[in-house]
Amino acid sequence: METHESQMLSLLKKKGKDIAILRTVIIFALIIVYFVYSDFAPIKLIQGPVPLEDISVVDYKNQYVTVEMALSLGAYMDTFSTDEKTNISTTIKSAYVIPTNDEKLMGVSILESDIELANKIVDETYDWWEKKIEYPTSSLEVKGTLQKMDDEEYRYFVRSMEYLGYTTEEINGFAIPYVLKQGYVGKLSEIVVVRLGIALIGLVLFAIYTLIKAFSGSYQKNILKYIDNNPSISFKELETDFSTAIPVGKKIWVGSRWTFYLDGAAAQLVDNNDTIWAYRSEHTVIQKGGGFNRSISIKLFDINKRYTSFNVKKDAEADQILQIYNDIHNHMVIGYSREIEKCFQKDFDKFLTIKYHSTAQE
Structure with a gap:
């Protein structure tokens, strides 16, 4: 390509470089903000979940884990979605009480697609306690992020334990205020992490392309x-x-x-x-x-x-x-x-x- 040296092109070149550099800085700033806000979800997704039994309760916060849900004392909170036209409500998430690896009790939030199986696990748990079956045969592998329950969810969690007959002393000794959110990596759902990751890769490639154009002829x-x-x-x-x-x-x-x-x-x-x-x-x-x-x-x-x-x-x-x-x-x-x-x-x-x-x- 023929190259001209002139005041006009020098100014256009400088302006073009400034724009390319500014775009690149903004893009990488957005990437940093995304990583920090999501609690480094893309890295966690790439590394994969850690088995729940491999970590201590004191290290639960924001851990991306996997657990085999084989026992449950029942659901303590449901999340509904209501169709504005028909006014029909559908359960989209249910939170269940499950045992932890050190004989404590915590929550696990199950998505709509697995609620039926989760309810079956609850039924088999009580059948096992009543000695109707030798041991529950149903189980569900749950991958997600451990998050601290908010005050409202913890109240529902405690009420369910009270309903099951736990005393205040037992609740204080057994209840762990954490919920494993199925399908979440960090603060975001797995599908959002993947989509944003693809978008960010596109932005990085765009930034590189812009820089190449700006610093070439x-x-x-x-x-x-x-x-x-x-x-x-x-x-x-x-x-x-x-x-x-x-x-x-x-x-x-x-x-x-x-x-x-x-x-x-x-x-x-x-x-x-x-x-x-x-x-x-x-x-x-x-x-x-x-x-x-x-x-x-x-x-x-x-x-x-x-x-x-x-x-x-x-x-x-x-x-x-x-x-x-x-x-x-x-x-x-x-x-x-x-x-x-x-x-x-x-x-x-x-x-x-x-x-x-x-x-x-x-």
């Missing part, structure tokens, strides 16, 4: 390609226009002939003379749990109806760009309305006669 690739495709335009003309261009934000420069902008770490440009319609577009995504994510962009269409778009951070930046276009290029239609879009799509010849008017809606 790729930042100028599209500019050089533009010159190759337009032999009547010289590199010097681009550089001269860039030198007088108005900077908007940190990634956009609006010249009298071209608009230059950074897409990631790569420099892009669009010919203002070819642009016949420019307007601001806003996209809002409502997030689960409240809040929203709002993005703003400038949409450009050329004489061949080809479409270009670049993002801006603020409304003021979008307004500034459109105002520059309006001041310099009287051939552009500036702003958006349904009438303008309909004319653009259905009667293009008429569209080409439209001039900017202040009633166009952003």
